[in-house]
Amino acid sequence: MLVNSKEIVLKELLDRYIPQLHMKCTCRVCKNDVLALSLNRAEPAYVTDKKKVAYAKAEMVDKQKNTALLVILAESAAIVSVNPSEFCETREGA
Numbered sequence: 205m206l207v208n209s210k211e212i213v214l215k216e217l218l219d220r221y222i223p224q225l226h227m228k229c230t231c232r233v234c235k236n237d238v239l240a241l242s243l244n245r246a247e248p249a250y251v252t253d254k255k256k257v258a259y260a261k262a263e264m265v266d267k268q269k270n271t272a273l274l275v276i277l278a279e280s281a282a283i284v285s286v287n288p289s290e291f292c293e294t295r296e297g298a
């Protein structure tokens with residue numbers, strides 16, 4: 205098993221902080237776009253077993269480590285809000 209633990213952590217942070225990100229649209233497509241942008245910008249942290257994923261998740265309670273990821277999420281959310289994907293489910297005139 206090979207997993208980018210950042211993917212799991214960023215997913216959790218996105219779900220937890222979505223009200224604070226003030227996204228124009230929070231459909232499945234826009235949320236995935238924010239996640240993809242964020243993952244491209246965050247340093248990947250691959251792990252090879254489930255225990256290490258659990259450890260990475262446990263580290264999320266460490267607010268200092270989260271701050272950098274939350275900044276990345278906020279910046280990505282702003283980009284997607286300004287420029288939503290053509291596949292956005294609520295995009296007008298699509």
Ligand SMILES: [Zn+2]
Pocket residue numbers: 229230231232233234288292293294295
């Ligand atoms: Zn959308």
